[in-house]
Amino acid sequence: MKKFLLLMVTVIFAVTGAFAQIHRPVKWTVASKKLNSKEAVVYVKASIQNGWHIYSQHVKEGGPIPTSFTFTKGADYALVGKMAEPKPKVKHEEVFKMDVGYFTNEVIFQQKVALKKGTATVRGTVEWQACDASQCLPPDDYAFAVTIK
Secondary structure: OHHHHHHHHHHHHHHHHHHOOOOOOEEEEEEEEEOOOOEEEEEEEEEEOOOOEEEOOOOOOOOOOOOEEEEOOEOOEEEEEEEEOOOOEEEEEOOOOEEEEEEEOEEEEEEEEEEOOOOEEEEEEEEEOEEOOOOEOOOEEEEEEEEEO
């Protein structure tokens, strides 16, 4: 009987674990637009579930985890300037005792690149933290690549 009970508990946990999903309230997509033969823009878009938000890249030290981008160096392109973001909403976060910039619903970040050849594959990673009114998820990251032709 003990073996049967142990087997049933194991099966229940296995089935529950198989159907459990990691909650990911942010979906990322990447696109590019060639401006001319020497320049292009890489667009990194976050689609954020209703009720959730991610933070700006420009959060002061001591605040929440900002959204950050890391690009892999490539022989066929060079970054021009820094990753641009639209103006974020701002609210006072009592937990951090500071005003913090954040985005809801959708945000598109833009990075200009100089093309050293006719085509380039731009690779990178975005790290962010998603929060809603009651919780913040652990930081997450997304690796991306986009080919500019």
